Amino acid sequence: MSMALYAASQRSSSTDEGRVTQHSFSFGPHYDPANLGFGPLVCHNDDVLDRGAGYPEHPHSELEIVTWVLEGALVHTDSTGARHVVEAGRAQVLSAGSGIRHSEVADASSGRCRFLQAWLVPTEPGAEPSYVLGEAPAPVSGPAEVVGGTGLPIGTRGARLLVARLAPGQSVALPEDPRQHVFAATGAVSVGGRSLRAGDAVRITDEPGHVVRASEETELLVWSFDDISAS
Known part of the structure; x- marks a missing residue:
């Protein structure tokens, strides 16, 4: 059983023209053999794009690529x-499967x-590539499933x-699953005696039953996995 805090200051970062990316795990040239992933989660990137900037067309295969927009809009x-x-408050799932190409750029009209x-x-492995976009607006309380379970496939x-x-003072219970990645995208919360501010995360292994309490308005994202032995 464990709960490990990963502060925003521990994340590596990459910059390009009009783009700043914070990496929660080992990524590209930022190689850390002790931080390759968490169960099946192998990338958790936090991107800020200037108007019209982003990622030109590039390939992927054998990945489930999930995007959640926090601010502005992504094309x-x-x-x-x-x-x-x-738009902000929507999720998309790109199943790369046997191979796909995609691009993602900040909508020029949305800043x-x-x-x-x-x-x-x-x-x-080897599935047919597919894409699905979630409905808007986003949940205003929760936690609510946006991907997996009753959310997007x-x-x-x-x-x-x-x-x-x-909202400040609001509390929510985390899922009972044995592996959870809890990320404060904005605001500030406490969980299991740890305080998280924007960009901080905790990784919980085999410690179900925790409660998250917000001290500021917070947008919280939780990846939850029901199999502790998953890769």
Whole structure:
């Protein structure tokens, strides 16, 4: 059983023209053999894009790519023919499967864009690529399932993304699953005796039953996994 705090200051970062990315795990040139992932979660990036900036078309395979927009809007296009403007408070799931190409750029009419993107290992390799966009608006309390469970389908068995927007003083119970990644995107909360501010996370292993309490308005994202032995 464990609960480990990962402060925002511990994250590595990458910059490019019009783009700043904070990495929660080992990523690209930021290699840390002790921080390669958490169960099937192998990437948890926090991106801020200037108007019109972002990622030109590039390939992926054998990943479930989940994006949650926090601010502004993101223009997504991919080789399945999908093209969508993803506003704040919406999730998308791109199942790369056997291979896909996509691009993601901040909508020029919406100004700056901030989004969180997670990559997960699929349960079954070689699937047909697919894309699905969630409904808006986002939940205003919660935590509510936005991916997995009753949310958008994902090809990683037992994985769920829950989102909660908490008012100061509001408390919510975390899921009972044995593996959880709890991330404060904004605001400030306490969980299990740890205080989290924006950009901080805790990784919980085999310690169900924790309660999160907000001291400020907070947007909280929780990845929850029902199998402790998952890769």
